[in-house]
Amino acid sequence: MPDEKKKIVAKKQVNPKDVTICDATAQMIAKAQRDGVELAFDRAISMKACPIGADSACCKHCTMGPCRLNAKDPYGKVGVCGADIDTIQARNFGRMVAAGTAAHTDHGMGMLDLFREVVTGHNKDYRIKDPFKLEAVAKSIGIETEGREMMDIAKDLYEELERTYTQVDGEIPFAKRVPAKTLELWRKHNLVPRGAMREIMEMMHRSAMGVDQQYENIVQQCSRTALADGWGGSMVATEISDILFGTPSPVAIETNMGVLKEDQVNIIVHGHEPNLFESMLESVNEPSLIQAAKDAGAKGLNLVGMCCSGLEMFVRHGVPHAGNFMSTEAILVTGAVDAFAVDVQCIKQGLAKVADCYDTPLITTNYRAKIEGAQHVQFDENEPKACTDEVVVKAITRFKNRTAAVEIPPIVNTGVHGFSHEYISYMLGGTFRGSYTPLNDNVINGRIRGVAGVVGCTNPRVKQDWVHVELVKELIKNDVLVLQTGCSQIALAKAGLTTPEAAHLAGPGLKEVCETVGMPPVLGMGACVDNSRILIAASEMVRTGGLGDSIADLPAVGCAPEYMSEKAIAIGQYFVASGVYTIFGSTYPVVEGTKFHKLLFEGLEELGFGKWGFAVDPYEMAKMMIAHIDKKRKALGIDKARERVLMDMADRQQLSA
Ligand code: SF4
Ligand code: MSK
Numbered sequence: 001m002p003d004e005k006k007k008i009v010a011k012k013q014v015n016p017k018d019v020t021i022c023d024a025t026a027q028m029i030a031k032a033q034r035d036g037v038e039l040a041f042d043r044a045i046s047m048k049a050c051p052i053g054a055d056s057a058c059c060k061h062c063t064m065g066p067c068r069l070n071a072k073d074p075y076g077k078v079g080v081c082g083a084d085i086d087t088i089q090a091r092n093f094g095r096m097v098a099a100g101t102a103a104h105t106d107h108g109m110g111m112l113d114l115f116r117e118v119v120t121g122h123n124k125d126y127r128i129k130d131p132f133k134l135e136a137v138a139k140s141i142g143i144e145t146e147g148r149e150m151m152d153i154a155k156d157l158y159e160e161l162e163r164t165y166t167q168v169d170g171e172i173p174f175a176k177r178v179p180a181k182t183l184e185l186w187r188k189h190n191l192v193p194r195g196a197m198r199e200i201m202e203m204m205h206r207s208a209m210g211v212d213q214q215y216e217n218i219v220q221q222c223s224r225t226a227l228a229d230g231w232g233g234s235m236v237a238t239e240i241s242d243i244l245f246g247t248p249s250p251v252a253i254e255t256n257m258g259v260l261k262e263d264q265v266n267i268i269v270h271g272h273e274p275n276l277f278e279s280m281l282e283s284v285n286e287p288s289l290i291q292a293a294k295d296a297g298a299k300g301l302n303l304v305g306m307c308c309s310g311l312e313m314f315v316r317h318g319v320p321h322a323g324n325f326m327s328t329e330a331i332l333v334t335g336a337v338d339a340f341a342v343d344v345q346c347i348k349q350g351l352a353k354v355a356d357c358y359d360t361p362l363i364t365t366n367y368r369a370k371i372e373g374a375q376h377v378q379f380d381e382n383e384p385k386a387c388t389d390e391v392v393v394k395a396i397t398r399f400k401n402r403t404a405a406v407e408i409p410p411i412v413n414t415g416v417h418g419f420s421h422e423y424i425s426y427m428l429g430g431t432f433r434g435s436y437t438p439l440n441d442n443v444i445n446g447r448i449r450g451v452a453g454v455v456g457c458t459n460p461r462v463k464q465d466w467v468h469v470e471l472v473k474e475l476i477k478n479d480v481l482v483l484q485t486g487c488s489q490i491a492l493a494k495a496g497l498t499t500p501e502a503a504h505l506a507g508p509g510l511k512e513v514c515e516t517v518g519m520p521p522v523l524g525m526g527a528c529v530d531n532s533r534i535l536i537a538a539s540e541m542v543r544t545g546g547l548g549d550s551i552a553d554l555p556a557v558g559c560a561p562e563y564m565s566e567k568a569i570a571i572g573q574y575f576v577a578s579g580v581y582t583i584f585g586s587t588y589p590v591v592e593g594t595k596f597h598k599l600l601f602e603g604l605e606e607l608g609f610g611k612w613g614f615a616v617d618p619y620e621m622a623k624m625m626i627a628h629i630d631k632k633r634k635a636l637g638i639d640k641a642r643e644r645v646l647m648d649m650a651d652r653q654q655l656s657a
Pocket of ligand 2: 272308485486564567
């Protein structure tokens with residue numbers, strides 16, 4: 001790296017092994033230190049989190065403030081307007097939910113815009129790839145499909161799903177998918193979302209200075225807004241992406257930084273929207289561009305994903321994945337990245353300086369997300385290859401003029417991912433008998449103790465991947481089947497737990513099921529927007545029978561052990577409002593002991609919803625999750641069945657040994 005590029009020397013340096021269990025990332029942190037390049041890991045130790053902000057005990061909703069309350073004595077002070085700690089925290093929380101919901105719903109609406117253009121024939125670059133899914137989604141919300149043309153069904157589906165965003169009154173279409181008893185509870189508490197725009201707008205209004213100042217009432221709108229995400233914006237994003245680009249089914253895929261190739265033009269795509277990546281896939285297969293790469297001395301074009309759009313391509317096309325959120329700066333340090341194209345969400349501004357240090361073009365492609373110092377090439381769905389071809393050309397130029405020393409950590413892990421909720425049904429029952437019955441049966445007979453969704457980000461405030469991996473190991477050891485999305489899934493892929501062979505790490509019951517079906521004990525379901533797949537799987541379990549009447553009855557839990565994004569707060573709240581006990585790690589923006597805290601952590605469950613939990617230690621998290629699963633099993637009267645299964649011959653032999 002040329003000396004003049006060394007502009008961002010870290011004030012304090014971390015010990016790589018203290019901040020990550022990802023060996024490739026650790027190797028790149030060490031190289032960055034040698035190169036004098038600062039990464040988010042370094043900034044996290046130089047920039048201590050503001051303790052008042054971390055507790056959400058401050059408010060800047062008007063210029064009479066900002067007002068800071070004391071988390072140690074939360075009721076000792078109020079803001080200038082008189083707002084107390086519960087109001088301040090609830091409003092802050094509500095705005096995080098609104099921001100997270102807005103991110104997912106804007107993404108979903110973008111997918112729906114593209115669907116409309118395809119359905120109306122204005123866009124010929126994309127097409128409906130999965131007509132079976134189209135029909136299934138249409139049927140699920142009451143659209144007549146029998147004997148109709150695919151495009152007619154698609155037009156009706158577009159019109160119906162548009163209501164998810166724009167409807168001002170009534171219930172969003174996917175409310176029809178919610179188990180009856182869960183829906184009844186929502187109706188009782190006036191929680192069924194109208195349209196996402198309306199809910200987000202009302203959340204922002206009610207959390208403004210001098211509006212809603214009753215924390216329980218604010219939480220009601222937090223739930224309604226979050227549900228407009230999980231059962232609305234996010235669910236539409238997932239379903240439309242499947243219809244347009246294909247529903248995932250399991251593929252063996254390579255993960256980790258070793259998927260970069262020194263002798264090829266390496267192009268990384270990072271962000272959340274599958275359309276950019278789909279087009280990029282076409283561009284790297286364009287014969288003239290492949291030839292241009294060869295003319296520049298490269299063996300070929302190597303397309304690689306990161307974070308969530310990487311996961312979309314990972315599960316639909318088997319495109320290799322280089323790493324999760326906390327590895328996005330580190331991978332640039334390899335010097336091997338010839339272009340880094342991004343769209344929206346989770347794109348650190350710090351990437352611009354690191355990319356500059358290694359002469360890698362950082363290319364923003366979405367007008368919503370420009371970055372100072374990056375190049376912008378606007379992606380247009382009506383002419384998608386214009387943008388992605390240009391990214392490839394820039395990458396080839398950088399390859400030809402590579403000056404940075406290349407060091408690629410030689411680590412590649414292979415795992416099986418792409419377990420859509422449809423595939424789980426097929427996997428367990430085959431083409432003709434596909435259903436959730438075998439899953440429910442195995443939960444009822446105790447081979448599978450319960451189901452856990454372990455999802456979400458990585459965060460430099462905790463050791464990268466460590467909490468995810470230790471938690472999941474603990475869960476599967478205790479016969480808990482783990483469903484995964486987002487960056488968490490990549491942490492587990494790098495740890496080798498997404499292979500069928502990882503079944504040997506599972507408890508005897510789960511191991512038996514995994515070996516019978518040939519599946520890993522950890523099922524990767526997609527990107528963070530695809531948490532809606534977990535909601536649908538949970539609804540199917542309720543509908544299949546034997547495990548209660550609502551999602552809250554299921555022996556199921558959720559966890560985002562290293563979360564960092566407002567999107568995660570929205571996801572957490574929609575799981576809680578759907579009936580799931582949801583535990584977050586790293587930090588939690590509420591002062592313990594306040595009435596608001598009590599409502600989130602206890603009160604919501606008393607009303608029939610799920611509840612929030614918090615822990616930083618993965619073993620403590622696992623204990624809390626398993627205890628909750630056992631509580632639900634007891635309530636269902638299936639705790640005895642599990643005892644019988646656990647005391648099988650092998651266990652008894654072990655006891656008497
Ligand atoms: Fe302070 Fe109230 Fe204004 Fe918030 S709304 S900044 S608590 S005066
Ligand atoms: S990218 S929201 S860091 S999961 Fe979806 Fe990963 Fe979290 Fe972003």
